[in-house]
Amino acid sequence: MEKVFVKVRCSHLPDGTIRPESLEWEDGQVWEITRTIHVAAPADHEFEGIRYTVLIGSAGKYIYRTGNRWYVEPVRMEVDSS
Secondary structure (H helix, E strand, O other): OEEEEEEEEEEEEEOEEEEEEEEEEEOOOEEEEOOEEEOOOOOOOOOOOOEEEEEEEEEEEEEEEOOOEEEEEEEEOOOOOO
């Protein structure tokens, strides 16, 4: 899996929970995370770290935390060559 490391602003709750609040892309664009839907550990090494399923606007996205670093998978644009 290719990783793009990003800045994530998050809250650290008293119970130890980490809640991501916004994501900053490498070009400086910032997206507010409106909700964390699910948090998962990897099964069978499918990804590294902890995967957060979040809502950015109305779109569900995955962001990943490994140690103190956050990353996303790069978006691949498909080009129709016909």
